[in-house]
Amino acid sequence: QVQLQESGPGLVKPSQTLSLTCTVSGGSISSGGYYWSWIRQHPGKGLEWIGYIYYSGSTYYNPSLKSRVTISVDTSKNQFSLKLSSVTAADTAVYYCARFFTGGGSCFDYWGQGTLVTVSS
Amino acid sequence: DIQMTQSPSSLSASVGDRVTITCQASQDISNYLNWYQQKPGKAPKLLIYDASNLETGVPSRFSGSGSGTDFTFTISSLQPEDIATYYCQQYDNLPSYTFGQGTKLEIK
Numbered sequence: 001q002v003q004l005q006e007s008g009p010g011l012v013k014p015s016q017t018l019s020l021t022c023t024v025s026g027g028s029i030s031s032g033g034y035y036w037s038w039i040r041q042h043p044g045k046g047l048e049w050i051g052y053i054y055y056s057g058s059t060y061y062n063p064s065l066k067s068r069v070t071i072s073v074d075t076s077k078n079q080f081s082l083k084l085s086s087v088t089a090a091d092t093a094v095y096y097c098a099r100f101f102t103g104g105g106s107c108f109d110y111w112g113q114g115t116l117v118t119v120s121s
Numbered sequence: 122d123i124q125m126t127q128s129p130s131s132l133s134a135s136v137g138d139r140v141t142i143t144c145q146a147s148q149d150i151s152n153y154l155n156w157y158q159q160k161p162g163k164a165p166k167l168l169i170y171d172a173s174n175l176e177t178g179v180p181s182r183f184s185g186s187g188s189g190t191d192f193t194f195t196i197s198s199l200q201p202e203d204i205a206t207y208y209c210q211q212y213d214n215l216p217s218y219t220f221g222q223g224t225k226l227e228i229k
Contacts, residue, residue: 035216046220046221046222047159047208047223048220049217049218049219049220060216062217100218105170105174106153106155106170106215107155107170107212108157108167108210109167111166112164113164114164
């Protein structure tokens with residue numbers, strides 16, 4: 001059973017960089033056919049896709065966040081990470097990592113439990 | 122970018138009722154549409170993939186239909202445990218994908 005677990009600070013100061021890591025267990029991040037994704041949800045709001053990385057290192061970001069987002073992968077640790085720079089209160093949200101299966105029936109099939117990140121001084 | 126318009130944004134229904142949620146794409150997305158259920162404090166869970174295919178282990182009272190630009194998600198007989206927010210998600214224009222705004226379902 002694949003499991004994803006987010007980790008990182010729950011409180012970040014304005015203008016600083018938010019950094020989160022997603023640890024994958026029960027499956028290899030180096031397996032082809034998956035986009036390893038970050039999605040966030042503002043309090044009481046809907047889901048916003050941030051971006052994803054393929055095991056090879058190829059990335060794609062939501063154009064609305066592209067200038068501030070970096071997603072990287074460490075296959076040796078079976079982890080991928082999110083960095084969001086120059087954060088403001090508008091970046092306060094629950095951040096989820098998720099696996100997007102790209103085969104027939106493409107979908108987000110596994111999710112982390114989510115981690116709340118608050119941007120505040 | 123493909124926009125997904127989901128309606129209604131909230132819905133109140135009684136146990137046993139048939140519930141329908143719609144999702145409209147701004148352009149033809151074939152059947153590249155999924156439906157997720159999100160309960161409070163939890164991550165979303167896949168219910169329907171490719172517009173009409175029931176994910177393994179999901180109760181048969183959930184169903185989906187549609188293709189092109191118009192899609193429907195149905196709960197045939199609402200159960201108390203179905204209280205959640207439901208999202209559609211398109212993946213026609215990978216590498217980008219978008220979610221609908223969500224429908225919050227409550228018990229009347």
